[in-house]
Amino acid sequence: MLEQLVLAVVNTLFDVAPIVAILLFFQLFVLRRPLPHLKRTLLGFGYVLVGLALFLAGLEKALFPLGRLMAKSLTDPAFIGTAAASWRDYGWVYAFAAAIGFATTVAEPALIAVSIKASEVSGGTITVWGLRTAVAIGVALGIALGSFRIVTGTPLHWYIVAGYVVVVVQTYFAPRTIIPLAYDSGGVTTSTVTVPLVAALGLGLASTVPGRSPLLDGFGLIAFASLFPIMSVMGYAQIGDWRARRAARRRQTRALQDQPF
Amino acid sequence: MPAEMRQLLHDLLRSLRDSLRDLAPIVLVVAFFQLAVVRAPLPDLGGMLAGAALVVAGLTLFVRGLEMGLFPIGETMAYGFARKGSVAWLLLFAFALGFGTTIAEPALIAIAEEAATVAAQDGAIAVTEGARANYAYGLRLTVALSVGAAVVLGVVRILKGWPLHGFIMAGYVLVVIMTEIAPPEIIGIAYDSGGVTTSTVTVPLVTALGVGLAQSIRGRNPLLDGFGLIAFASLTPMIFVMGYGMVIG
Numbered sequence: 001m002l003e004q005l006v007l008a009v010v011n012t013l014f015d016v017a018p019i020v021a022i023l024l025f026f027q028l029f030v031l032r033r034p035l036p037h038l039k040r041t042l043l044g045f046g047y048v049l050v051g052l053a054l055f056l057a058g059l060e061k062a063l064f065p066l067g068r069l070m071a072k073s074l075t076d077p078a079f080i081g082t083a084a085a086s087w088r089d090y091g092w093v094y095a096f097a098a099a100i101g102f103a104t105t106v107a108e109p110a111l112i113a114v115s116i117k118a119s120e121v122s123g124g125t126i127t128v129w130g131l132r133t134a135v136a137i138g139v140a141l142g143i144a145l146g147s148f149r150i151v152t153g154t155p156l157h158w159y160i161v162a163g164y165v166v167v168v169v170q171t172y173f174a175p176r177t178i179i180p181l182a183y184d185s186g187g188v189t190t191s192t193v194t195v196p197l198v199a200a201l202g203l204g205l206a207s208t209v210p211g212r213s214p215l216l217d218g219f220g221l222i223a224f225a226s227l228f229p230i231m232s233v234m235g236y237a238q239i240g241d242w243r244a245r246r247a248a249r250r251r252q253t254r255a256l257q258d259q260p261f
Numbered sequence: 262m263p264a265e266m267r268q269l270l271h272d273l274l275r276s277l278r279d280s281l282r283d284l285a286p287i288v289l290v291v292a293f294f295q296l297a298v299v300r301a302p303l304p305d306l307g308g309m310l311a312g313a314a315l316v317v318a319g320l321t322l323f324v325r326g327l328e329m330g331l332f333p334i335g336e337t338m339a340y341g342f343a344r345k346g347s348v349a350w351l352l353l354f355a356f357a358l359g360f361g362t363t364i365a366e367p368a369l370i371a372i373a374e375e376a377a378t379v380a381a382q383d384g385a386i387a388v389t390e391g392a393r394a395n396y397a398y399g400l401r402l403t404v405a406l407s408v409g410a411a412v413v414l415g416v417v418r419i420l421k422g423w424p425l426h427g428f429i430m431a432g433y434v435l436v437v438i439m440t441e442i443a444p445p446e447i448i449g450i451a452y453d454s455g456g457v458t459t460s461t462v463t464v465p466l467v468t469a470l471g472v473g474l475a476q477s478i479r480g481r482n483p484l485l486d487g488f489g490l491i492a493f494a495s496l497t498p499m500i501f502v503m504g505y506g507m508v509i510g
Contacts, residue, residue, distance in 0.1 A: 005315075011367075016462055018361040023334060023466075026354045031341040037333065044330020047322045052461060055319030062312025066291055066304070073299050092298055099294070103286035107316075109323050110464035112283070114491075116324075117332070117468050121483045156449055157440045164433045171426050180425045180488035184468070187459045187495030193287075195368055195457060219449030222456035226495055 008057035012049055020045070052192075055109065059193065067100065068200040075204040087151045094144045097201060101143035101225065104194040105136040111188050118181055126181070130236060135185045138232030139225045143198060146224035150205045153212060156220045163227045170234045178237035185233045186226040198225060273321060280320040288313065327465050335469025336476075343477035348420065355416040358467065359494065360409035368457040369404055373397040376450040383446045385509060400454075400505060407501035408458050411493035412467065418489065419474050422481055425489040432496040439503040447506030454502050455495040464491060 027035060035041055073079055074096050105111060115128040149159055171179055198221050206218040295303055303309065342351040363369060377386070377397040386392045418428065440448055459467075467490045475487035 015365060015367065015460075018365050019358075019462055019466065022354075022357045022361045023338070026350075026357070027334075027338060027341070030350050030354070031338065031345060033341060035334070036337060041330050041334055044326045044328070044333070046330075047326025048330055048462065049326075051319045051322030051324075051326055053319065054315045055323060058312040058315030058317075058319055060312070062309045062316065063287060063291065066295065066309065069304075070291065070294055070299060073301070074294070079299070092294075096290075096294055096298075099290040100287075103290045106286050107283045107320070109320060110459065110461045112320075112324060113327050113331075113461075113465035114468055116327070117465075117472060118484075118488070121472055121487065156452065157437075160452060161437055161440075164437065168430055168433070171430075177482075177484045180485060180492065183425060183429055183492030184488045184490070187456065187491040188464050189456075191368070191457075191459065191464070192461050217449075219453050221453075223449075223452035226456040 004061070005053070005057055008053040008060075009050060012053040012056065016045075016049055016052075052109070056192065059196075064196055067197040068204075070096070071197070071201040071204045075201075075208040077208060087148060090147070090151050093147055093151070093205065097147040098140040098144040100197055100201070101194070102136045102140040104197055105139040105189050105225075105229075106132060108189060108191060108193050110191050111135055111185070114181075114184060114188050122177070126178075130240075131181070131185070131233065134233045134236035135189055135229040138185075138229030139189050139194065141232070142224035142226075142228030143201070143221055145228070146221040147201065147205055149220065149224075150202060150212060150217050151209055153209075153217065156223065160223060160227060163231070167227070167230050167234075170231060170238070173238065174234040175237050175241050178234060182230050182233035182237070186230045189225055189229050194225060195222060198222060273325060276321045276324050277317065279324070280317045283320060284313065284317055323461075331462070331465040332469045335466045336473035339470050339473025340477050343474060352413050352416060355412040355470075356409040358409075358463075358470070359412035360405045362460060362463040362466075363408040363458050364401060364405040366458065366460050368460070369401055369454070370397075372450065372454060372457055373400040373404075376400055376447075379446055379450070380509070385444065385446065396509065399509070400450075400502065403501050403505040404454050404458060404498045407497040408494045410501075411497040412490055414497075415471065415490040415493040416474065418493075419471060419481065419486050420478065422486060424485075425492065429492060429496065432500065436496070436499050436503075439500060439507075443503040443506050447503060451499045451502035451506065454498045458498050459491055459494055467491060467494070 027033065074093055079092075111132055112128075115126075115131045118126045118131055119128045145159065149156065174182070199218075202221040203218040206212040209217075292303070295301060338354070342354065345351075374393075374397050377393040377400070380386050380396055381388045381393055386396050414428070418425065443451070468488070471490045472483045472487035475481040475483040475485075481487070
C-alpha cells in the first residue's frame with residue numbers, strides 16, 4: 001500500500017516536472033521576477049502533486065478494477081444473452097454508460113478547476129454546480145449514444161458531423177458569454193477519471209457485439225464525451241436565459257396590471 | 262501562525278466535505294449496478310473503502326493546491342507577460358506550455374501505442390517492434406505540436422480580441438473535409454486524441470493564463486475572451502492526427 005503511494009507520487013512528479021520546468025524557466029529568465037508569495041505557491045504545487053497522486057492511487061485501488069470488471073460483465077454474452085441480435089437487448093449497457101459518464105464527470109478535477117474559474121469570472125451568474133451538472137449530463141448522453149453506435153456499428157463520423165451541425169446552430173442562438181466556456185467544457189471532461197472507465201466500456205462492448213472489432217470500433221467514445229457537453233452547456237445557458245426573460249415578462253405584465261387607472 | 266493554521270484546517274475540512282459529495286455519485290452507480298444488475302457481491306470491500314478514502318483526500322488537496330498554486334501562478338505569469346509587452350516571448354511560452362505538457366501525457370502515450378497496433382494490423386506500417394514504436398512516437402509528436410500550435414493560436418486570438426466561434430467553425434469544416442480524405446482506420450483515434458490531450462494539471466494553468474491575459478488587456482472580457490484555449494487544444498489534434506495518417510498511409 002505504502003509502496004503504491006510512493007510510486008504514484010513519483011509518477012505524478014514525472015508528469016508534472018516538464019510543466020514546472022517551463023514555468024520556472026519563463027518566470028526566472030524571461031520575466032525575471034521573483035514569484036510573489038513564493039512559499040504559498042510552492043505549498044500549493046505540493047498539494048496538487050500529492051493530491052493528484054493520492055487521487056490516482058485511490059482510483060486505481062477502489063474504482064477502476066471494479067468499473068472495468070463491471071463494464072466487462074455488463075457486456076458479457078452470458079449477461080446479455082447469446083440470442084442478442086437487436087440493439088434493444090443492450091438496455092443495461094446504455095444505462096450504465098450514461099450513469100458512469102455522469103458520475104465520473106462530476107468527480108473530474110479539471111472540470112472542478114474550470115467551474116471555479118468560470119463562477120469567479122462571471123460574478124456568480126454561472127454557478128460551479130450548474131456548470132458541472134450541465135457538463136455531466138452532456139457526457140452521460142454522449143457515452144450512452146456512443147455505446148449505441150458501437151452496438152449498431154454505424155460510422156462514427158455521421159454522429160460527429162451531425163453533432164457539429166447542432167453545435168453551430170446552437171452557437172447562433174445561445175447567449176454570447178457562454179460560448180467560449182461551452183467549447184472549453186468539451187475538452188476538460190475527458191481526463192483522469194472518465195477516460196480509463198469509458199475506454200474499458202468501449203473495448204468490452206466492441207469485443208462482445210458480433211461483427212465489431214475492438215481495435216476499430218472501441219475508439220470513439222471519448223469523442224462523444226467531448227462533443228455532447230458543448231451542446232448541454234449551451235443548452236443550460238439557453239434555459240437560464242429563457243427563464244430570466246419569462247420572469248422579466250411576468251414582472252412587466254404584473255406591473256402593468258397593478259397600475260392604478 | 263495559529264490563526265493561519267486554523268484557517269487552513271477549516272478550509273481543508275470544507276473541501277473534504279465537497280470532495281465527499283463529488284465522489285458520492287460514482288460510489289452509488291458502481292454499487293447499484295454491482296448489487297442490483299450484475300447481482301454479484303462487492304469484491305474486496307475493505308480495499309475499496311481504503312481507495313475511496315485516498316481519492317477523497319487527494320481531491321481535497323488538489324482543489325486546495327489549485328487555489329494556492331496553479332491559478333495564481335498562471336495569472337501572475339499572464340500579468341507579467343502583459344506588462345513586459347513582448348509578444349514573441351509570450352507566444353514562445355504558449356507553445357512551450359502546450360507542447361511540453363502534452364508530449365509526456367500518459368493518456369496520450371497509451372492511445373498512441375494502441376493506434377500503432379491498429380496501424381500494424383491494417384498493414385499501414387510494417388509489423389515490427391521498431392516500426393510500431395516509430396509510429397507511436399510520431400503520433401505523440403504530432404499531437405504535442407498540434408497542442409502547442411493551438412495554445413499559440415488561442416493566445417493570438419485573445420490579444421486580437423477575435424471571436425472564438427469563427428475559428429471553431431472553420432476547424433469543424435476542416436475536420437469534416439479531412440474525415441472524407443483520411444484513411445478510415447485513423448479517424449477514431451484522431452477524434453479521441455482531441456479529448457485526451459488536456460490533462461488535469463494543464464487545464465487549470467491554461468485557463469488561468471487565458472483569463473489572466475484577458476483581464477490584463479484593456480477592452481477584453483474575461484468570459485468572452487479568456488476561455489477558449491482548451492477548445493483549441495482539443496480541436497487541432499484531430500486535424501493534425503488525420504494529416505499524420507494521410508502522410509504515413
